[in-house]
Amino acid sequence: MCGIVGYLGKGRALEVILDGLRRLEYRGYDSAGVALVASGKLQVVKSVGKIRDLERRIWALSGEEAYHLGIGHTRWATHGRPNETNAHPHVAGPIALVHNGIIENYLEIRKELELAGYTFQSDTDSEVVAQLVRFYYQGDLFQAMGKAIDRLEGSYALAVISEEEPQVLVGTRKDSPLVLGLGEGEYFLASDVPAILPYTRRIVLLENWDRVVVNPQGVVVVGADGKKVDRPFQEITWSMALAEKAGYKHFMQKEIFEQPRALADTIGAYVSPAKGDIFFPEGELGEGVFSRIVLVACGTSWHAALVGRFWIEAQARVPVDVEVASEFRARNPILDGGTLVIPISQSGETADTLAALRIAHEKGARTLAVCNVVGSSIAREAQGVIYSYAGPEIGVASTKAFVTQMVILYLFSLKLGLVRGMLERGDVSWRLKEVLSLPRKMEEVLSHEEDVSTLARELYHVQDFLYLGRWLNYPIALEGALKLKEISYIHAEGYPGGEMKHGPIALIEEGLPVVAIAPRDVVYEKMVSNVEEVRSRGGQVILVGFSGDPLEQRVDRFLEVPPVDGTLTPFLTVLPLQLLAYYIADKKGCDVDQPRNLAKSVTVE
Ligand code: F6R
Numbered sequence: 001m002c003g004i005v006g007y008l009g010k011g012r013a014l015e016v017i018l019d020g021l022r023r024l025e026y027r028g029y030d031s032a033g034v035a036l037v038a039s040g041k042l043q044v045v046k047s048v049g050k051i052r053d054l055e056r057r058i059w060a061l062s063g064e065e066a067y068h069l070g071i072g073h074t075r076w077a078t079h080g081r082p083n084e085t086n087a088h089p090h091v092a093g094p095i096a097l098v099h100n101g102i103i104e105n106y107l108e109i110r111k112e113l114e115l116a117g118y119t120f121q122s123d124t125d126s127e128v129v130a131q132l133v134r135f136y137y138q139g140d141l142f143q144a145m146g147k148a149i150d151r152l153e154g155s156y157a158l159a160v161i162s163e164e165e166p167q168v169l170v171g172t173r174k175d176s177p178l179v180l181g182l183g184e185g186e187y188f189l190a191s192d193v194p195a196i197l198p199y200t201r202r203i204v205l206l207e208n209w210d211r212v213v214v215n216p217q218g219v220v221v222v223g224a225d226g227k228k229v230d231r232p233f234q235e236i237t238w239s240m241a242l243a244e245k246a247g248y249k250h251f252m253q254k255e256i257f258e259q260p261r262a263l264a265d266t267i268g269a270y271v272s273p274a275k276g277d278i279f280f281p282e283g284e285l286g287e288g289v290f291s292r293i294v295l296v297a298c299g300t301s302w303h304a305a306l307v308g309r310f311w312i313e314a315q316a317r318v319p320v321d322v323e324v325a326s327e328f329r330a331r332n333p334i335l336d337g338g339t340l341v342i343p344i345s346q347s348g349e350t351a352d353t354l355a356a357l358r359i360a361h362e363k364g365a366r367t368l369a370v371c372n373v374v375g376s377s378i379a380r381e382a383q384g385v386i387y388s389y390a391g392p393e394i395g396v397a398s399t400k401a402f403v404t405q406m407v408i409l410y411l412f413s414l415k416l417g418l419v420r421g422m423l424e425r426g427d428v429s430w431r432l433k434e435v436l437s438l439p440r441k442m443e444e445v446l447s448h449e450e451d452v453s454t455l456a457r458e459l460y461h462v463q464d465f466l467y468l469g470r471w472l473n474y475p476i477a478l479e480g481a482l483k484l485k486e487i488s489y490i491h492a493e494g495y496p497g498g499e500m501k502h503g504p505i506a507l508i509e510e511g512l513p514v515v516a517i518a519p520r521d522v523v524y525e526k527m528v529s530n531v532e533e534v535r536s537r538g539g540q541v542i543l544v545g546f547s548g549d550p551l552e553q554r555v556d557r558f559l560e561v562p563p564v565d566g567t568l569t570p571f572l573t574v575l576p577l578q579l580l581a582y583y584i585a586d587k588k589g590c591d592v593d594q595p596r597n598l599a600k601s602v603t604v605e
Pocket of ligand 1 (some may be wrong): 196269298299300301302317344345348349350397398399482483486514
């Protein structure tokens with residue numbers, strides 16, 4: 001995880017780096033630091049905590065009016081506690097370096113350098129890289145960095161400067177993201193695009209092993225084979241407003257309310273209402289001759305996969321396995337050329353999902369990624385990619401990416417059903433009509449936010465929650481529980497309703513809030529029984545159901561969603577659960593967008 005920024009240009013290094021780090025805080029926020037070069041000397045300021053804590057210490061810089069060169073870092077600790085010494089940038093002689101990733105062979109290199117007389121201040125793997133660059137440094141930073149990375153095992157995005165070369169910024173990446181921004185007489189390095197979007201829209205997505213050197217004459221990128229490569233820039237078209245709060249108190253709140261738009265954009269990218277058909281990038285599905293599909297993901301994306309399995313199996317009649325990426329890679333999975341592996345990832349950088357994708361390739365499976373971040377590692381390495389159009393998701397808790405992942409899986413199931421002859425055109429066209437009605441129905445659910453915030457005010461002090469759902473809404477129960485845990489730190493369990501009597505029913509006591517997700521679908525009657533079981537044991541039932549449901553009279557709280565085809569309910573039922581988690585966390589005074597111990601992009605295993 002961690003976020004890095006680098007700047008070379010017109011004298012606003014400090015401003016650009018701090019601003020970029022603020023936008024990268026979602027990647028980690030337990031300490032931060034900047035290194036700038038002024039009058040041929042490095043100046044470094046670090047602080048434990050967030051960027052605002054770092055800003056309070058900026059006075060410690062010499063007061064130089066304009067810095068032309070600098071790097072910055074916001075950290076999510078992996079090696080070494082979050083303290084000032086372990087914070088980046090790490091300084092080694094004239095060199096300062098920031099790192100995102102994990103160096104697996106750092107202990108071995110550290111020992112070697114210690115024997116050569118080098119001393120270390122921190123416990124980090126990153127300082128080893130800084131010392132290694134120093135070890136090779138003979139006045140040419142680019143060359144020294146190149147020699148250093150030849151020794152590294154693991155993942156890294158690096159930005160490096162030297163006080164002896166005040167007009168040179170170098171960077172490189174392997175399995176951690178790094179983009180290069182091209183301004184007018186200014187150059188930027190950053191872990192992602194929004195960090196530098198206010199300053200330039202011309203972005204180069206660096207490839208694994210690329211090394212870049214920037215100086216006032218321009219930019220040179222060298223590829224894995226050591227030869228100069230031409231990496232074309234892309235003009236970023238989405239607006240900064242999409243990556244800003246736009247009047248909402250938190251990014252998560254804004255992103256919850258953006259969901260109808262995100263869904264409509266994603267549907268619009270692939271569905272032709274006039275033709276009643278779905279068009280994915282050419283060739284993504286081939287003839288649809290897969291004997292098996294494996295959906296692989298982590299966290300909320302895994303929940304989307306769990307929902308997607310129902311649709312693909314029902315509509316395309318292909319067996320589907322759903323795998324937590326870290327477990328999948330741990331057990332030497334059985335795959336072959338008849339298997340399609342679909343990694344699902346908002347960031348496209350999740351280390352376990354990326355590793356699962358690589359295993360799929362090693363074993364000869366075909367791969368098709370579902371990603372939100374264009375040009376991310378997973379999107380680039382998969383044989384095909386279907387992008388979601390959620391726009392940048394900044395809140396650590398995933399919301400809009402989740403619904404767009406689901407809609408892609410739904411559309412995928414329809415298209416595959418068509419290609420495999422399991423669905424008639426007529427089936428697809430009425431289902432598409434239902435899908436096209438979802439954004440409006442989502443607006444309707446979100447318009448009841450006041451009911452949810454009232455409920456949150458009543459429940460925010462509670463210690464435990466239970467979430468129950470069946471069939472398509474079992475993953476939604478898991479998702480509701482995950483949202484609550486991660487942003488409000490309240491213990492919550494998601495369970496399939498049918499499993500209640502096999503254990504969790506013992507948890508039910510007077511007043512325990514039980515969120516029952518029970519739209520009128522094929523398992524509705526069974527959920528009604530669960531609701532009665534909870535009520536008879538004194539549990540407090542919060543029912544998520546279709547407007548006008550007679551159960552409304554029999555439960556403690558009712559959160560309504562408009563009726564929709566029974567196979568599409570997750571798009572609506574998840575919304576009150578996101579809102580509930582959000583309002584409870586806000587009422588408790590939690591840091592909603594940056595919950596403790598978490599980071600948006602989990603680029604470590
Ligand atoms: C939870 C959440 C995480 C992510 C998970 C996978 O709200 O955001 O559980 O879903 O870390 O991330 P991606 O989708 O980027 O691979």
